[in-house]
Amino acid sequence: MLPVPDREDPFVLRTYFGDQPAWEAIQSAVLGADPEGGSGYVSFVDDPAYRDLIAEQFTELMPQGDDDPTFLLLADKRAMTDKEYPILVLDLYEEGRGRSFRVTASELWSVGANLSIANMDFEEFADAVDGDGVFRGFPD
Secondary structure, eight states, X not given: OOOOOOOSSOEEEEOOOSOHHHHHHHHHHHHHXXXXXXXXXXXXXXXXXXXXXXXXXXXXXXXXXXXXOSEEEEEOHHHHHSTTOOEEEEEOSGGGTTOEEEEOGGGHHHHHHHHHXXXXXXXXXXXXXOTTSEEOOOOO
16 A cells, blocks of 8 residues: 655645646646745645556545545646646545545635635535536636
């Protein structure tokens, strides 16, 4: 079994390694969209050990303790090849474990910040996705 990244803040974990410029663009898009200027709501894990792992594998890999992450952000092939960089948000919390939605890189700061401090629930974002399953922000 792979080691789980030990991070306190939310992190985007790279699983697709077919496009280095896309990975760099995702990082720039995420950090550039943060109104705090990339102040630490999210970090990035770039480890080929996670190559091609899928969401279901992470639900088995990630621990389920009180101090463990309640969600995971995955930069998979779709995230890296779509122009909006729709990162997969995977629910790791007890009853919802395994649910997912996607979020554009430009809105990731909102999801990461709010989920990490339990200001909003996973369902609030998941229920606000567009028809294609991607969260692009709440309507004004």
